[in-house]
Amino acid sequence: MLFQYLEDSARAHSARIAVIDGERTYSYEELEAASNQMARTLRNQGIGRGDRVGLHLDKSLEAIIGLFGILKAGAAYVPIDPASPEWRLNFIARDCALSGVITIPTWHASLRDVESLRCIILVEARPTNTLRVPQEQGAPVTLTWADVRAQSSAPVEPLAESSPEDLAYILYTSGSTGQPKGVMLSHRAGHAFVDWAFSVAGVRPGDRVSSHAPLHFDLSVFDVFATAKGAATLVLVPTSLSVFPRELADFIAYKHIAIWYSVPSVLTQLVARGELSRHGFPNLRTVLFAGEVFPLKYLRQLVLTLPRPRYLNLYGPTETNVCTFHLVTPADLARSEPLPIGQVCCGDEVFVIRDDGILAGAGEEGELCVAGPTLMSGYWGMEERTRQVLGPIPGHAFAYRTGDRVIRESGGALCFLGRRDDMVKVRGHRIELSAVEEVLLRHPDVEESAALTLPDDLTGNELRAFVVLRDNASTSPQDLRQHCANYLPRYMVPTRIDACEALPKTTTGKKDKVRLQEQARQLV
């Protein structure tokens, strides 16, 4: 089980620093004790195996304690972006029937009506304030952080019948209809990835490992668990620093980060605007990146500026954790095509299936399919959707169809070519364009909608949209962006929405993406 990484390190290296959150540090012993208190708090509310608990917090010491506590209780954690609109928070809470949620007082009122909730744990709430309202019949119990910390810190009773197939976490991603879908990952899947990633990244006791990605982003699985496995130190990178590449560079240097993991767009910003040559980064040994294609121009600059670390490209949709990887070599930097996604890893197998359903030969393109231990257990509550992507393929009885088009190079390395559907990546976040279009269509003034991305090497894809408004509509583009923000996470809100008379169509009546891009490019 994933929490055993923490238990083992707490036993062997109790005094080592486990987490650094700004000025606060926690040793392995302290993290172990606090997460036991959290686990006990949840168990006391009847929460355990087979339940789900929302983790609706900014990344913080409390969030890490919560994460391990939820797992120790036997439940699965469901990280929810605190910047999400209320609609999305409520949708997720109800969709996966959360039994408990860890959040801050601001959200108490909007969560208390979620029928499945047995308890709401409020971080930052003062024990003496008005939260001690009389408990209404059937309403969830409200607890404060102080209530959690008042529990015994002894380990909770181990579960009699736990299994590696138990769910460890559910990550919600963009769904094509505008409703998010929950990717279920088991302890087994997490282990297969973490054990592999831990060794390939070379995590050593005492290493400072970055925690850059938010917890609802699957990159965080490496950060949290590979660090715990290695008795290394997780350094929480403040969200605000990602906005300021120069200060982020200082942070990496001054915090002696040894292992860095983020989406490429963060590294692109660091290299373009972080003035990296001000520092030597003597501690930095491994740089991992995943989530999108790293523009070679900036990767080249990065490796030239910082030649010492090893650079690793990890690939895998949330549904497979990570399933292939590629160690960047000097020869890669001279390429004109994008960096390969490389070789299969984590004990998985990969298959390339041609459009006609036959296994592709060398040099033939097809859809990448993955089989093996890192696969998800399915989409929460969506059996039909799960069956569409998980099942038999030529060459294997049970595989995940990624929807990614790839080709195998003559040397055997896999290269990513694009998507079979309209999913795009915006700074590592996956977005189904149809989801944005659907949400726009929910607005009463919108007759037709089209979402698209404009690629840019430096700033990554920019999300834009066009709408055709109904006659006499008075909605402004700003109203429409606000409308999107009511339903979608911020990264899915188009930076610009333009109204037009009609959407350009192809001869077959589909939206003409090429002409839409041309139109969008002219509107700056």
Added chain:
Amino acid sequence: MNETVASYTEEQVAQIIRAHIDQEFLFRTKDSGLADDDSLIARGVIDSMGIFRLVNFLEQRFEISVSPPDIVMENFRSLQAIRAFTVTRLRGRDGQETD
């Protein structure tokens, strides 16, 4: 409008910046608008890409130049900070012009 006017009052600067941020970044949540000293960064109003859109805007609108060492938390933390930074730059520019 005073696009070609070299100098702005502090109030005008504040208004222009607030209007731009409202327009570009702020999708008001049900509870609140944005106070002058609210952290734009902590509240996620401005993200890693947004900061560069904002810098471009300031450069073009006020004809000032913003270099990488300027793009730090201290100058972009809040509406107030952005205003103070912009005003300082405008004054610096006027100083250079009259020298």
